[in-house]
Amino acid sequence: MDWLNALIVLANFVVVPALTYGSQLALGALGVTLVYGILRFSNFAHGDTMAFGTMATILATWALQSLGMSFGALPTALLALPFGIIGTALYLLATDRLIYRFYRRQRAKPIVLVIVSAGVMFFTNGLVRFIIGPGDRNFADGERFIVTAREFKEMTGLSEGLAIKTTQGITVLTAIVVVALLFWFLNRTRTGKSLRAYSDNEDLALLSGIDPERVVIVTWLIVAALATIAGTLYGLDKTFKPFIYFQLLLPLFAAAVIGGLGNPLGAIVGGFIVAFAEVTVTYAWKKVLGYTLPDDIVPSGLVQLLSTDYKVAVSFSILVLVLLFRPTGLFRGQSL
Amino acid sequence: MSEPFLVGENLTGGYGSADILHGCTIAVDKGEIAVIVGPNGAGKSTAMKALFGMLVLRKGGVRLEGRSIDELSPSQRVMNGMGFVPQTSNVFPSMTVEENLEMGAFIRRDDCNDTMTEVFDLFPILKEKRKQPAGQLSGGQRQQVAVGRALMTRPKALMLDEPTAGVSPIVMDELFDRIIEVAAMGIPILMVEQNARQALAIADHGYVLVQGRNAFSGSGAALLADDEVRKSFLGG
């Protein structure tokens, strides 16, 4: 039994990727849950909002790179992020002003807003492809690894290596910073508290003199930032292709639902639950079992619960389980 | 006689095409407690909502400090000094007691700590539970949070819609004690109440509404002593 090597394999193929993916999902699910809690609808356009934000950041990155700027070991995209966020914020405010506001003023049924958000999703999807094309865009530059597998093996003398990519480290760090900022904002500032109050009891918030339009604008600004950061981190880590963000929609919703729609802490926890579930269920455990079990009972197959083609089934199953057994989610969001 | 501080005169209107109020008049003066009682469906809550601007009035108007406020929306009336405590859904359940009070003072730009201290003096239990989410408190305590929240704006007039609905008699007594203390601070209080006997006992003025009309008006004591009122609405 070689526990150390088993742990390293686990860390390299399960823990580190799941932490990274979980951070990305957490940031994305935060955007979904805020829109649900404050604006009271499930925003089907969120995945493509992330695509838009990433696209804006990529364009800004190219601009910066053409000016000869870079960020040293870190990706230039981090410098371009603020521009991406601003662009996305303007886009979201425009869609709100032109599209959502009408239905909000009419106090339309939630399902109407969902359908409308689906229309916005469709449009945004086409717009992103129109502007940047449908193909792959790899925009990560700078150092690729914080520590490569080979360096690790040399340092520790183990036979298994642990590689940590720069993008993975950045993702987790950025996520921590963003979440901390968000919670500080929501819990310690007057505006943040007004958002929570509006989400909690809209009529009472209006009676307290809270300006609903201001709440809406601030919400969209935060959502723009979250979506752009989440999308950019995901695109840096993997690659940018417009249609993959639509595929993130289901894991994002699963994460938000499992945590409790409308509950920010729940969205974060949900993000990690979905990420870890997806990675562990589609991972081939043979290597780890090989290190931990006696040789004669190690199974011959790959020991993979579900093939990676069925990644979508993981978040879908989580969603179904939550809906069947506890629709309000872990942290009691607003389900009805 | 000078005009009462807050008056809704000859109120006639309803939510849709049918009128619920038919020319009823409600008034309250500084430092006074005025109570609206009556049978179910008499239009008590509706009258209060009319004063607050949540109803379309066909006839009649509302005046605060002598000035008409008919054109103002409910939010604007709050900013002009009217405090309103709805009957239900009157706290922010996921926010702490302290945050609820902060939200109450949202429109105030100045430091509201003094006011919060006053509210805590008035409702000591709230100080004890200041960090607890309001949704976890008992019914009576929640009502105190709701009233405290409304007081945070330093209102010129306070309106309460059935503040003792669903609370035990002991809590009701306590609530009424507090309300008397608030009135003693000079704030006129207008209250709709289902527990007519106890409410009239603390009232300076009472209005008995029947089918949207003033059926009886007078001081609380007078109404309690009136045989007709006692027989019809107070169960003898």
Added chain:
Amino acid sequence: MAGTASEHVTLRAVLLAVTIVVLLLLTGYLQSWNTALVILDMGLISAVMALGVNLQWGLAGLFNVGIMGFVALGGLATVLVSMPPTTAAWSAGGGRAILAILAGAATIAAALFVWRRIPGGAARGFAVFAVLLIGFVLYRWLLDPAVDAIESVNPAGTGYLGGLGLPILLSWPVGGLLAAGAAWMIGKTALGLRSDYLAIATLGISEIVIAILKNEDWLSRGVKNVVGLPRPVPYEVNLQSDPAFVAKASELGLNPVMASTLTVKLAYAGLFAVVLIILLLLAQRALHSPWGRMMRAIRDNETAASAMGKHVTARHLQVFILGSAICGIGGAMLTTLDGQLTPGTYQPLRFTFLIWIMVIVGGSGNNIGAVLGGFLIWFLWVQVEPIGHWLMSLITSGMADGSALKAHLLASAAHMRLMTMGVILLLVFRFSPRGLVPER
């Protein structure tokens, strides 16, 4: 007053129908009759699917984002019903595979049973988890060797179980049944909660179904596709070698090849039209029946209806199943027309929203409106592409050949379609939410 409004609706329906016919005729004259018939065939299929979606949205206010999943199930049905069985594969592992599926279903049933019987708490959670885990292991132990055995039987040609070898027309109702089954499962899970939840749940169902079709080679050959599905109409080559047919063709002044393709397409159109008419008549009967009136009453005021004791969720489930079944039938028709099952071509995003635009533009709540909307939007979707290209060439004609911008703009004409569809959906939903042919 009501009479006049109803007459207006009928007038709109007639006008829209006439417009569509005119557009098709124009296409025939100006482009080719072949093109017109291709559009007609797909238009009929789209109309069927729009009808199904209209039942769900117009009658019950349900937002189903997983239309493609039900369509794909219909496609699967054509394979399962009409392809000849691969006897070697069946003997290699067919029985075991079926057993595995049954074991899987039994596991889920057992888990739910355990959940209901044991009082809440940690013990219940563990028990359910244990049941699911054991069931899953059993399922995999049964299935994996069976799948390997099946897929190794002539992988290039078959490598799958095949079907029942029955006439392909039977697969249309079977497709409806498969879709109904899936709809029942999703509906039981997600209905009765807030309306958003059904939308989110159906978002996943289409992805799952398509993933299964793409990966379970033993069932559907996966991305190797199932080609050569049997036809309910004659083959062109057979028609061309039939002397009577050739004679008739030359009478009409057509060469045999052209005549054969037109005939085949017309034959399909005839079949599809029959199905559409039957479904439309049934849907109209349902709409105007007491059941239909109750559904609309529920839709308009759900709280009042449930206060009156109407089982809202059960009714919603009924409508959801019916609408999805119709989409399944449409899916079977679609695959029959294609003559092959190609899971890779099912694109959830595009087609699902196209159907939604059909329903909203055509008239949500009005069956005939939805059907006509199906034709109209499909026609536009097809014809907008060449127009888009033409427009883009016009816009870029002033640019230098080989400039990056020009190449980019020309290539992105396709994405203009997506954007245009999104804009149309938003505009119509906002300014004309009742659609061209509104509900009476």
